[in-house]
Amino acid sequence: xxxxxxxxxxxxxxxNNNNPQGAADANATHTTDTTIVAxxxxxxxxxxxxxxxSAETSAPTSAGASATAPTATAPRRRWTKTLIAVxxxxxxxxxxxxxWAWQTRWRSIAVxxxxxxxxxxxxxxxxxxxxxxxxxxxxxxxxxxxxxxxxNDNGGDPASFTIDNRQVSPADWNSTRLPGDATxxxxxxxxxxxxxxxxxxxxxxxxxVNVTGGVxxxxxxxxxxGKREVWVGDVSGQRVEKDVVEQPEDAQVVGVSPHPEGRNVxxxxxxxxxxxxxxxPILDILKDKGVxxxxxxxxxxxxxxxxxxxxxxxxxxxVASHSNTHAYLPGLSRDELRSELSAGLQNMQQASGVNTRMxxxxxxxxxxxQWKDAYDLIDYNVIWSVDTKDxxxxxxQAIRSAxxxxxxNGAVILMHDGGGNRDQxxxxxxxxxxxxxxxxxxxxxxxxxLQMVGASAAPAEGDGAASDSxxxxxxxxxxxxxxxxxxxxxxxxDSATMAAAASAASARQS
Numbered sequence: 210x211x212x213x214x215x216x217x218x219x220x221x222x223x224x225n226n227n228n229p230q231g232a233a234d235a236n237a238t239h240t241t242d243t244t245i246v247a248x249x250x251x252x253x254x255x256x257x258x259x260x261x262x263s264a265e266t267s268a269p270t271s272a273g274a275s276a277t278a279p280t281a282t283a284p285r286r287r288w289t290k291t292l293i294a295v296x297x298x299x300x301x302x303x304x305x306x307x308x309w310a311w312q313t314r315w316r317s318i319a320v321x322x323x324x325x326x327x328x329x330x331x332x333x334x335x336x337x338x339x340x341x342x343x344x345x346x347x348x349x350x351x352x353x354x355x356x357x358x359x360x361n362d363n364g365g366d367p368a369s370f371t372i373d374n375r376q377v378s379p380a381d382w383n384s385t386r387l388p389g390d391a392t393x394x395x396x397x398x399x400x401x402x403x404x405x406x407x408x409x410x411x412x413x414x415x416x417x418v419n420v421t422g423g424v425x426x427x428x429x430x431x432x433x434x435g436k437r438e439v440w441v442g443d444v445s446g447q448r449v450e451k452d453v454v455e456q457p458e459d460a461q462v463v464g465v466s467p468h469p470e471g472r473n474v475x476x477x478x479x480x481x482x483x484x485x486x487x488x489x490p491i492l493d494i495l496k497d498k499g500v501x502x503x504x505x506x507x508x509x510x511x512x513x514x515x516x517x518x519x520x521x522x523x524x525x526x527x528v529a530s531h532s533n534t535h536a537y538l539p540g541l542s543r544d545e546l547r548s549e550l551s552a553g554l555q556n557m558q559q560a561s562g563v564n565t566r567m568x569x570x571x572x573x574x575x576x577x578x579q580w581k582d583a584y585d586l587i588d589y590n591v592i593w594s595v596d597t598k599d600x601x602x603x604x605x606q607a608i609r610s611a612x613x614x615x616x617x618n619g620a621v622i623l624m625h626d627g628g629g630n631r632d633q634x635x636x637x638x639x640x641x642x643x644x645x646x647x648x649x650x651x652x653x654x655x656x657x658x659l660q661m662v663g664a665s666a667a668p669a670e671g672d673g674a675a676s677d678s679x680x681x682x683x684x685x686x687x688x689x690x691x692x693x694x695x696x697x698x699x700x701x702x703d704s705a706t707m708a709a710a711a712s713a714a715s716a717r718q719s
Contacts, residue, residue, distance in 0.1 A: 318389035331389070335370055335382040339395070344368060350398035354445040355405060366398035405440040410450075412437045415459040416584050418577040423464015424621050425659065426575070426590040427666045432460035462580050466594070468619040469661035475650045476621045476658050477502040477641075478593065480531055480569060481628030483510055483517035488626045490635045492520055498642045500652040502526050505569040505591070508533035508556035510627060515560035522561060527654035529567035529591070530554050535628070539574050543582040550586050566669065567591060567655065588666035591655055593623035597637075600625065605636035612637070613644045619658065 318331045322338075323345060329338060339345070350365020370377045371394045377385050387393070412435035420426040435457030440449045477495075482488045483506055495502055504521050506528060511518050521528050532538065533553035538546055550568065557563040566588040570579070575590045595615035597608045612622050622641075624634050642652070659665060 320387055320391045320393055322393040323395055332386050335377055335385045345395040347395045347397045350400040353400050353402045355440055355442045355447045355449040360444055365401040368398050369396045404443040408439045408441055409436050410439050412453055412457045414457040416581045417459040418462045418580045420464030424466045424592050424594045426464050428584055428588050429463045430461040431667045431670055432458040460584050465664050467658050467662040473618050473649045474653045475616055476653055476655055479624050479626040480505045482506050482626040483514040484627030485514055487631040488517040491626045494638050500642055501654050503655045504528050505531035507531050507535050508553035511557045511560035518561040527656055528563045529565050531569050532571055535571045538570050538579050539576055546582050550583055593621045595620050595622040597624055599634050602633055605633045608633055608637040609640045612641045616645055
């Protein structure tokens with residue numbers, strides 16, 4: 210800085226103030242001489258205005274002084290801005306929060322539930338609405354057993370909740386909020402039937418019996434059992450029958466009365482043997498006359514007199530069963546009947562090796578009920594068409610006359626070789642054979658008679674062919690079919706014969 214006369218200014222200490230740093234040092238050293246410093250600065254400024262060159266020279270110093278001034282005030286300005294911005298931001302956030310809360314929580318909205326309009330808080334969840342209104346009396350469904358009984362009052366489907374026809378799962382009730390003007394439907398849950406496994410059980414076949422008037426009753430077809438679906442409850446364990454998936458087929462029992470065309474045949478039959486007293490003489494006569502007959506033996510007698518039964522077979526006669534104890538079969542229970550028939554067949558087999566499925570029921574009494582209970586044990590029940598009434602002991606001539614006068618092609622004559630006094634049968638038999646031979650009759654066994662007309666029982670289940678009966682039998686009794694079945698038709702024996710036999714049951718054996 211210069212004096213007005215353009216000479217360098219020198220302060221009282223002799224310092225040259227052209228040096229800014231020196232001026233600063235001088236100012237720092239002489240802090241008390243404020244007036245002296247200020248005045249030259251003003252003069253210097255005026256001089257610089259008058260002298261542009263001098264201004265250029267001093268410009269860096271002025272610029273330097275100006276550059277240092279903002280450095281001290283900038284932090285204060287930033288803090289001032291921050292202090293102003295924070296309250297504004299807080300106010301904005303609070304305002305936004307209040308606006309959001311108003312829109313989503315504080316204000317009321319209207320919804321219609323099951324036709325009833327309700328005012329609720331905006332943002333209310335489904336669960337909150339249900340809890341606040343007692344679930345609108347909607348309840349879970351019940352868990353039901355297969356038979357419809359209740360296993361669990363709350364074990365069925367949960368209550369249903371729909372918003373504008375959109376189903377909301379119970380799992381989403383806590384997170385689903387209700388919109389305004391929504392149409393809501395709340396309903397109780399549906400009942401649910403317990404789960405089940407599936408099994409199958411046998412539907413027993415029936416037995417259709419139509420034997421009226423037939424001299425020989427036989428199983429024409431065995432039928433078959435059906436199958437039914439059964440549900441077993443997973444919870445209750447109940448078994449409930451459902452549809453029949455395989456229909457059963459009835460066994461068929463029919464009556465036949467063989468009349469071989471172009472033949473003249475007749476069958477002699479003897480009941481209630483074997484006996485030690487009468488079977489031998491009758492076998493002697495048959496052997497002498499060259500005649501074959503059919504014997505229906507009682508099982509207990511077979512065990513008692515096995516030699517007589519063995520002789521029957523050895524001489525070509527047919528041997529079949531007359532039960533085990535000569536019981537009145539319709540008077541027995543199912544189990545008793547089956548036991549009586551099975552024991553008779555087994556005892557004969559034990560005594561003489563006979564394998565047969567042919568019987569003659571004592572007194573001819575074998576109804577549809579007996580067929581129902583025992584059709585699987587036997588193939589044939591043989592009645593008779595000519596009753597000599599030898600059990601009345603009418604005399605040998607009367608017996609002979611009855612046999613001969615009643616004869617016809619295919620006739621079955623009833624006589625006895627045991628069970629009482631059979632002297633009259635032994636006496637009548639030679640004449641009967643001679644008279645019938647004289648009329649051109651040929652004597653055959655029951656199986657031979659059936660074969661002549663092509664009649665045979667259906668094979669027992671497990672057998673490859675129909676079993677033959679009697680002395681020439683090659684098939685055993687077999688197990689036959691299982692199942693009870695139900696009879697569907699008429700009596701198993703001729704009604705007139707049944708009536709006569711029943712009335713005479715106490716007086717004789719047949």
